[in-house]
Amino acid sequence: MSRRALTLLVSGFLVLALGIGGAVVDVPYVVLSPGPTENTLGDIDKQPVIKIAGRETYPTTGALRLVTVAYQGGPTSQIDLLTALRGWIDPTVAVVPQETIFAPDRSQKEVEEENTIEMTNSQDDATAAALNELKIPYEAVISVASTVKGKPAEGKIQKGDRIVAVDGEPVTRTDEVSKAVRARKPGDPVTFTITRGGEKLDVTVPTVAAGGEPIVGVNMQPGYEFPFDVDINVGDVGGPSAGLMFSLGIVDKLTEGQLTGGKQIAGTGTIRPDGKVGPIGGIPQKMVGARNAGATIFLAPAGNCAEALRAVPDGLRLVKAETLHDAKLALEALASGKGEVPSCSG
Numbered sequence: 001m002s003r004r005a006l007t008l009l010v011s012g013f014l015v016l017a018l019g020i021g022g023a024v025v026d027v028p029y030v031v032l033s034p035g036p037t038e039n040t041l042g043d044i045d046k047q048p049v050i051k052i053a054g055r056e057t058y059p060t061t062g063a064l065r066l067v068t069v070a071y072q073g074g075p076t077s078q079i080d081l082l083t084a085l086r087g088w089i090d091p092t093v094a095v096v097p098q099e100t101i102f103a104p105d106r107s108q109k110e111v112e113e114e115n116t117i118e119m120t121n122s123q124d125d126a127t128a129a130a131l132n133e134l135k136i137p138y139e140a141v142i143s144v145a146s147t148v149k150g151k152p153a154e155g156k157i158q159k160g161d162r163i164v165a166v167d168g169e170p171v172t173r174t175d176e177v178s179k180a181v182r183a184r185k186p187g188d189p190v191t192f193t194i195t196r197g198g199e200k201l202d203v204t205v206p207t208v209a210a211g212g213e214p215i216v217g218v219n220m221q222p223g224y225e226f227p228f229d230v231d232i233n234v235g236d237v238g239g240p241s242a243g244l245m246f247s248l249g250i251v252d253k254l255t256e257g258q259l260t261g262g263k264q265i266a267g268t269g270t271i272r273p274d275g276k277v278g279p280i281g282g283i284p285q286k287m288v289g290a291r292n293a294g295a296t297i298f299l300a301p302a303g304n305c306a307e308a309l310r311a312v313p314d315g316l317r318l319v320k321a322e323t324l325h326d327a328k329l330a331l332e333a334l335a336s337g338k339g340e341v342p343s344c345s346g
Contacts, residue, residue: 026078028098031087032282034289035068037266038234040242040249047233050249054228057253062260064249066234066242067268067290069282075102092288118240121221123232126246128224128273129324133251139225140172140273144194144218151217152205157192163220164200165193174220181207186214224273241280243271244299247324248331259328261335266290267299267321275324279303284311291316297334299327305344318344 040049041060073079075098087095131138144161147153165171166180167190181190186209194201207214232246245267252259268286270278279301280286290298291313299321300308312318319334320342321327333339 027081027084029079029084029087029095030071030073030098030101031079031083031093031095032285033070033072033087033090033093034285034292035070037065037067037289037293037295038237039063039065040245041252041260044233044235049233050246050253051231051233052228052250052253053231055254058256059258060252060260061258062262063264063266063295064245064252064260065264065266065290065293065295066237066245067266067286068237069285069289071101073098092285094282094285119234119238119242122240122243122270123246124224125273126232126243126271127226127230127250129243129271129275130247130250130254131226132273133247133275133324133328134254136227136254138227141223141225142171142174142177143221143223145221146219148217148219151215152208153217156203156205157194157216157218158196161194161196162223163192163194163218167191168193174222177218177220181216182213184214188214190216240270241268244269244277244301244321244324244327247271247275248299248327251324251328258335259331261331263297263334264293264295265297265299265331266293266295267319267327269299269301269304269321271324277301277321277323277327283308287311287316288313299330300344302344309344320344 038044038049041062041064042049072083078098084095087093128138142163144157144159144163146159147157163171163177166177169180171177171180184190184207186207189204189206191202191204194203205216207216230250234242248259248267268280268283270280272278283300283304284307287298287308296315297317297319298308298312299319302320302322305318305320308318319327319330321330326342329339330341333341
């Protein structure tokens with residue numbers, strides 16, 4: 001056998017061995033790719049994404065699409081080397097270390113459960129932001145998410161209780177409750193006025209020291225009582241990054257005229273009740289998913305503009321969104337052809 005033939009034969013065996021090895025060797029990376037999009041003005045499985053009852057709504061046109069990122073990999077389903085290599089070659093996906101998505105001290109199930117909770121909270125915050133934008137009043141409430149095992153509140157305060165006052169002082173924000181408790185000395189009692197099953201109760205709980213500060217062992221979450229029902233259905237989508245698009249969908253349904261002007265619009269961003277839009281992850285993949293779904297306009301959080309500019313697909317116009325109000329004005333300007341539209345480039 002000639003030296004050239006032997007070299008080719010050995011090379012072939014090496015390539016085959018690497019291919020087989022790459023197909024079976026797991027690597028601690030996660031592949032992020034463009035995920036599905038959903039029109040917040042449309043339906044999923046014949047059910048409206050946003051359903052409003054108890055308030056007049058108006059017809060809508062076009063699309064206000066939330067965008068997602070799909071992932072492969074994780075602690076319980078690691079990808080193989082070949083999958084990672086294909087991801088590194090593909091410009092529309094990202095390959096990131098597993099720990100950037102799944103912290104070493106948390107399971108994949110815990111991360112997914114947290115994403116579900118964040119999605120639920122973002123829906124409430126989106127409704128609050130939309131109603132603030134439309135000057136529709138609502139009531140902020142503080143709900144008890146859980147109590148800490150072995151701490152004084154256990155057995156006295158229950159999940160689902162609503163805290164309305166601390167030592168007789170009305171409260172509407174979780175930080176007000178925390179501040180009132182921290183103002184005590186460890187061992188001092190605190191009286192919570194709560195509502196439970198429609199009944200108002202006063203519950204006195206002693207404080208204990210934790211990290212040098214007094215606590216009672218209550219985990220709280222902000223909530224709202226809205227004057228009408230807003231139900232949001234997005235299937236198994238998780239995380240908080242669809243907040244802006246939920247808010248815009250609610251605003252569009254509650255106001256006359258078409259906010260989209262009939263255009264295919266996509267976007268992303270967390271939302272606070274005051275309308276502030278926050279940055280998110282995976283914006284390159286989300287823009288690709290939006291363009292694949294036919295969107296021509298993409299609302300990007302101001303904090304993501306620099307990254308978005310480096311990866312924006314052809315045919316997709318970037319619009320900077322700092323607040324819900326800014327995003328609404330930008331869409332109105334795009335629909336009418338009049339007015340200023342903020343851009344990520346300036």
